Amino acid sequence: ADKLAPEDMLFSYRGILYPLTFSSPDTLEALKSFEARSDDVILVGYPKSGTNWLEQMVKELADAKYTEEEMKERINAEKKLETFQRLEFGDPGIYERMKQLPSRRIIVTHLRPDLLPPSIFQSKAKILVLVRNPKDSAVSYYHFCNDLPALPSSTSWDEFFADFMNGKLAWGSYFDYLVEWNKYIDNETIMTISYEELKEDPIVGMKKIASFFGFSLCEEDFLRIAKKTSFKAMKEKSNETHGKFGDVLFRKGVVGNWRDLFSKAQNEEMFRKFQESLGGTKMAAKIKYDVYC
Numbered sequence: 001a002d003k004l005a006p007e008d009m010l011f012s013y014r015g016i017l018y019p020l021t022f023s024s025p026d027t028l029e030a031l032k033s034f035e036a037r038s039d040d041v042i043l044v045g046y047p048k049s050g051t052n053w054l055e056q057m058v059k060e061l062a063d064a065k066y067t068e069e070e071m072k073e074r075i076n077a078e079k080k081l082e083t084f085q086r087l088e089f090g091d092p093g094i095y096e097r098m099k100q101l102p103s104r105r106i107i108v109t110h111l112r113p114d115l116l117p118p119s120i121f122q123s124k125a126k127i128l129v130l131v132r133n134p135k136d137s138a139v140s141y142y143h144f145c146n147d148l149p150a151l152p153s154s155t156s157w158d159e160f161f162a163d164f165m166n167g168k169l170a171w172g173s174y175f176d177y178l179v180e181w182n183k184y185i186d187n188e189t190i191m192t193i194s195y196e197e198l199k200e201d202p203i204v205g206m207k208k209i210a211s212f213f214g215f216s217l218c219e220e221d222f223l224r225i226a227k228k229t230s231f232k233a234m235k236e237k238s239n240e241t242h243g244k245f246g247d248v249l250f251r252k253g254v255v256g257n258w259r260d261l262f263s264k265a266q267n268e269e270m271f272r273k274f275q276e277s278l279g280g281t282k283m284a285a286k287i288k289y290d291v292y293c
């Protein structure tokens, strides 16, 4: 498909690129005024780390306690207020409208902590940080950029790899993102979870999440939600849940897909970068970085 030139698709705000289709400098300025609540559920993930999956899981976990009638009211409130899928998306008026959403609000963002509004930390709202092996995130992001009209395509994997390494893409460098979040890793209001552990055992992962946010569910709920949020189930429903984005959001849903595209040299280069950025940190220990081919 014909795409606009990259400079007509992305804008730069405080040195990081964002897609114009979803956001604007005015929105990111207005974001500073966002008022977090102590009971907000904040979900953070760099693009392509499985954010939509985590969002769906957490919504299901949080919603299990509502009756069908209550759920309808909550969904209607979101529709009426024209909220957006990500905290940094939409028009500058969005943060004013979000004040009218009933608690507990589930707020999803791809932003680094230094770009989040201060009220998120001051409110002591709990923050769940999702991480994924950067190699799989890179491959996922490469396909996403090529398939999504709103983001610039790359002419080759090698070109995209270089941009990923240099952070020359929407939401900036994944390595910087991890370095920034690592500064908060001991914060008692923050928990980290990896795509890989959710894949390995979604029930164990969901139990950790539920206990962190204080959601109470029974064994049957966890089983039901695990089924409903499996890759297959979510892909099948993707056009219903994510409209035209459905087809590009649910691609493979596996661990280790980086092997399809990484050369030996790229594998080594990224490992060096990972070590330089994060070696010896608690964040590095959270990431399931598989070193060898």
Ligand code: A3P
Residues within 6 Å of the ligand: 045, 046, 047, 048, 049, 050, 051, 052, 053, 136, 139, 140, 141, 143, 229, 230, 231, 232, 234, 249, 250, 251, 252, 253, 254, 257
């Ligand atoms: P792949 O491109 O590797 O398949 P995000 O939601 O942050 O954009 O992340 C998208 C990635 O999460 C894609 O990875 C997508 O397939 C994967 N994903 C989405 N839903 C999933 C699910 N239910 N289980 C496992 N992976 C899922």
